[in-house]
Amino acid sequence: MTVTLITGAANGLGWELARACHARGDHLLLTDIDAETLQARCAELGAERVQALPGDITDGELHQRLLEACRERFGRLDLLINNAGITHRSPATRTDPAVFRKVMAVDYQAPAELTLAALPLLRESRGQVVAIGSMAGWMPVLGRAGYCAAKSALGQFFEVLRAELALDGVRLLLVYPSFLDTSIERHALGADGRPAGHARSTIGKVRDAGWMAGLTLHAAEKNRERLFPDRGSWLASLLWRLAPSLYYRKMSQRFAGELPR
Template sequence: MPTVLITGAASGLGWELARGYHAAGYHLLLTDINANGLTARIDELGAERVIGLAGDITDPYLHQQLLQTCRERFGRLDVLINNAGITHRSPAMQTDPAVLRKVMAVDYQAPVELTLSALPLLRQSRGQIIAIGSMAGWMPVLGRAGYCAAKSALGQFFEVLRAEAARDGIRMLLVYPSFLDTPIEQNALGGDGKQAQHGRSTIGQVCSADWMAAQILQAQRQGRERLFPDRCSWLASLLWRIAPGFYYRKMSARFAGEMG
């Protein structure tokens, strides 16, 4: 029976992915910083094929625990889903550098380090890596400088790794969603590192986490390499490349309420 490891699995997209892979017959290894939330999710799924390990995804020791559990309890790792993430809503000039470091650590450095540590197991299974990027990595979004930078770095790293890992039979699916209805936005950081107090602005349609999870599962079954589920945001990214001045004017008007 195949095994999937999902980070950020206690809520939002991670939880919907856990439900989907559980229904598909996978063994699940789930992790999240929210220990109580993770325990509740495991109870909901039933413990027969599910193991949860709570912890901070930026902690290398947690990575060791997760991969050791894969070896000892399941004997394999077939799919690694780098889903855990955080964001901020604050103009760059009003953002404490510590916030930018935290966003980069969670959204870029942690998935990179976990993936590199997981490569031996993935080679054995000729498995797959799924990285949850963002359209914010393809185009600037005002008030999200740190998030845009982290997701851009994530996409570039895994696009390079795709070609290198393919020699070992490891496949790669990069997912570029736009605005989703998940707790990542509800828990967004402000410029001072505390929870953001203002609502978010959006481009295009805000999609549900269960819809997004279904799209990812389908893309994996189809053997796709990249998933751009929100056509409106994909077109906006093209506009940014073709007419950046026009894009900035539209973006500035749309996000004016967040600029203070």
């Protein structure tokens, strides 16, 4: 029996991961701040192998309730997928610092803290952690300063944690997707913390969440350490390192709508 805990499971990539894990026979503990949608998703999958615990992933008390549910309902935890995330679309110079704090809390602090709290269970099962990062953690994306900072922090934290957990037999996969067709962008924050009112700019192809979920689980099953699913974004990250001035010119042209006017 494989027990999988997925955060941000009600929509987008989290929901596609939940569907795929359920289809392969996993027992699931799903959490999301959108309680109504989460309950509907769990009803769709059926209660036999699924439990829902809605809540704010930045709340440490929710972390404890999730881990208690893993032990009490399923007796173990084999796979923790840190998927919950939030973004913003706003120039750094015009953004309320509260937006940056919120993005950092959801995208970095919450997955780091939940993973550390889950380590006793993961050590018992010699389990696995999946952290959903972003190519924005590797290269600057205009209008996403807080998101880039949070995903960069997430990547560095889990890269270090992987090495520290090696002797415990706990495996760790970092996923670096680019632009996906998910609700994270539809719910992006604006400069004042309310929903962003302008369309997003993108680089490369906008990928389907189901496609991303399949690649992620395949990489986890193969015990890979990193997944760069989008070749175009990976090449863009190389351009940023090798020719940063050219990268900035291209980015500024592509993301003109994100710049202050």
